[in-house]
Amino acid sequence: MRKINTFWNWFQDNNQTIKNLINETPKNQKHISFWINKNLGYYCKEIDFMIVYPKTANGKCELILTANGNPEYFNQVIDLVDNAPHLKNWKFTAFIQPTERIDEIINGLDEPYIFHEISLKASELTFLPVEYNELSHKLDIVVFLKSYNLYCDSKTLQQAIFIIMQDIVGEKSLCQNINFVQLAQIPENKEGLIQLYDFQLFLDNLNGVELNNYFLKMWKTVR
Known part of the structure; x- marks a missing residue:
């Protein structure tokens, strides 16, 4: 004190x-x-x-x-x-709170995040959960980027995605709900992919059983 x-x-x-x-x-x-x-x-x-x-x-x-x-x-x-x-x-x-510009992101009117040579728009990022830990209640997810193949060798990319996710869902929620983030090029088959700005909505509407049974099956469709 x-x-x-x-x-x-x-x-x-x-x-x-x-x-x-x-x-x-x-x-x-x-x-x-x-x-x-x-x-x-x-x-x-x-x-x-x-x-x-x-x-x-x-x-x-x-x-x-x-x-x-x-x-x-x-x-x-x-x-x-x-x-x-x-x-x-x-x-x-x-803690860093979720952005108040969520409507801009949803409508694709958001400004890109610039990190050195990397330019990313939050509205273009999608994700898919691949594993849910029922003990920790945390997710392993894959975040898909249109430009992953362009930036995959950059040491800044992982940090850039973390900053964007923190801005969208808030510092505390990100820590409490995410265990591991993998990055990948967005696949040709986009079925089942979730917009990153819908992450909190996704958490609010699904429990652990549904995560494991449904979204693991969806992950197989885009691998």
């Missing part, structure tokens, strides 16, 4: 500087970010942060605290946010 209070006391003292980060020069932005990481690291080195700035002048800045999908540090994130101060111009959030 002492380390939690130490971080939030520092944050309160510097919150106006952090709030103005977006208006600083790149050099000053790097300097301020360094000190946020430094003070956050005094509490837990495995926790990172994101700042989302408001679209309107009267909106609140949002500080998102993330464990980068590592469940060993979920409690530390929750404890930190639960003890956050009440600041007029700030909102504090535990």
